[in-house]
Amino acid sequence: MxxxxxxxxxxxxxxxxxxxxxxxxxxxxxxxxxxxxxxxxxxxxxxxxxxxxxxxxxxxxxxxxxxxxxxxxxxxxxxxxxxxxxxxxxxxxxxxxxxxxxxxxxxxxxxxxxxxxxxxxxxxxxxxxxxxxxxxxxxxxxxxxxxxxxxxxxxxxxxKIDTNDKMFDYTNFKYIKEIREISINIIKNRNYELSERLYMLGSFLEITRKELCYNYNEVIEFVNTYNIKSFSGEFKRDKTNYMLQVSFYKKMLDKLNVFENCNSNLSKFNIIKVILGNNCNSNYFISSIEKVISGFRFNEHKSLMENSELYLNAYDICEENIFGKYSYIFENYLVNHMFKELFPFSESDVIFDSYIMMLVRFSYIRFYLVGQYLYNGEISKENIIRSIQSLTKEIEHDETYLKDILKFLKENELDNKRFARILL
Ligand code: SF4
Incomplete structure (x- = not known):
């Protein structure tokens, strides 16, 4: 039995x-x-x-x-x-x-x-x-x-973690359950728009990090008395960040030599394989990435600024018709990620690493959807689900892809609140 x-x-x-x-x-x-x-x-x-x-x-x-x-x-x-x-x-x-x-x-x-x-x-x-x-x-x-x-x-x-074990005394992991629970509650709080919740989560984690460094024994009290309202009203969307997001994700592709290979004799199929270290096999993902590249007109070799109006309009439309209308889809994605990956210790014991990498994933999904919207002129609920599933399958199951992105962020000193704000 x-x-x-x-x-x-x-x-x-x-x-x-x-x-x-x-x-x-x-x-x-x-x-x-x-x-x-x-x-x-x-x-x-x-x-x-x-x-x-x-x-x-x-x-x-x-x-x-x-x-x-x-x-x-x-x-x-x-x-x-x-x-x-x-x-x-x-x-x-x-x-x-x-x-x-x-x-x-x-x-x-x-x-x-x-x-x-x-x-x-x-x-x-x-x-x-x-x-x-x-x-x-x-x-x-x-x-x-x-x-x-x-x-x-x-x-x-x-x-596996046993926070009662002495080996976790005086480590950040000690309070994993309490910090994760509040983090999930922030993301589930529908009184605020999702990007605002993510911003408030960053503020909460920033103070938690300071408490862990300087006031370790008071962390539980801080977490238990945390009031989400103390951070509300601070977040305002800056649309110029959309351009910085497009530039960042294009750089992620450039870094993996995808565009170098666009000029070679490789077929589009091989180009996609180069992006993900030859592990990619989902036809849906391959055709979606092709649409993203065409949608953003990356293959026209123009500067991003030449297409800025196109990008800003597309992000604006998607903000309302996809990200706002179906915000529960993105909320569910985030909540599931946080529970499953023991957030905010998903990457290491540095809580901000987990926060910034969750934003990278969230913003990557948005970029992937906006690119497809630019190509198709529309995007259905089923496309959103299939896109999140296929992107997750390809990037989460590649042994080095996300680790390389975190390394890149650290090397370029982007693992901070300023860059987090850009990703929102
Ligand atoms: S586990 Fe999921 S992906 Fe695998 S065959 Fe079953 S339904 Fe399909």
Missing amino acids: EEHIKIIYPTYVNEFKCVGGNCEDNCCNSWNIHIDKITFKQYENVQDKKFHKLLNKNIFIKDKCKNDNIDYGQIKLKNGKNCPFLSKNKYCVIQSKLGKEYLSNVCANYPRVVNKVNDYYEMSLDVSCIEVARIILLKEEGIEFEEGEKALGKYTLSM
Whole structure:
């Protein structure tokens, strides 16, 4: 019998069901699929001779394994991108032939994310799965949480922290639960426009950082008595920031040599592969990025200022018709990210790093949508969901892409409140 454990989870978790072969964006393609040691040994001991042969010729032990419970071995992808255990109908033959207990931890887990904070497990879902994206992002009423007892089945722990452990005394991690809870409440507070909430979150985190540095023992009191109204009214949108955002994201692409390759004989498909280190495989994402590049007219090699009127108009229209009208979609994206990634310690113990990188993601999504709007002249709710899902799938699952962006911000001294304001 499976063990029931204490768990906190967003209520949407109960709604998810993988649609398997009917999925329009199957997750068994293009990613490195890891196998934990126990499952790897199960594969070596399968009795059915024919299936034993099929299994073992398509798996290998990794040279460098980070964790036996996750990446002891790996599946050899067909043509470097397709899982060899996917049937013609896109069903997993390991699961159908041997049962779900033969799935590796990674396969059994996705798209679930399991963390453990003190005595509680925390389960959430990853919006890189299209079915999850629809469930989470389309919740007009927002994301709610509940706690209870559940059987987890096979899972891998992404992060584990026990704030009562002495090793966390006098570290920033000690107050992770309290700081994350207030941060999520700020983002869910619909009395304010979403960009304003993000701005207020920055102000809250800035003071929290100072409290952690100079007034460590009073942090809990500060967090518990925090009043969102003390920061309201400070945020005013500066439209010139739109130009700086476009310039920043264009630079992110330039930095990855995408435009150099535009001038070469590479096809557009290869150009997109260069952006994301050859790991990209989503046709939807490839065609969307092509639209973004064309929409912003980056391929015309003009200065950004020559197109400034076009960009400012597009951002203005999208502000009202996309970001304002569907602000709950973006709120849900942020709340899910914060819960799942143990915000504001998602990047490191430097809380401002997590804040600025969340804004980079948020603003990247806006840039991606504005570019598509410029190309198409419209954008539907379904396009918004699919865009967030496909962008998340490509950038979050690339081992270095976001780390490189944070490195770039630090090297150029952009990891500060001034730049955060530009991204809003
Ligand atoms: S992307 Fe989601 S719905 Fe599609 S096959 Fe994977 S887990 Fe199932």
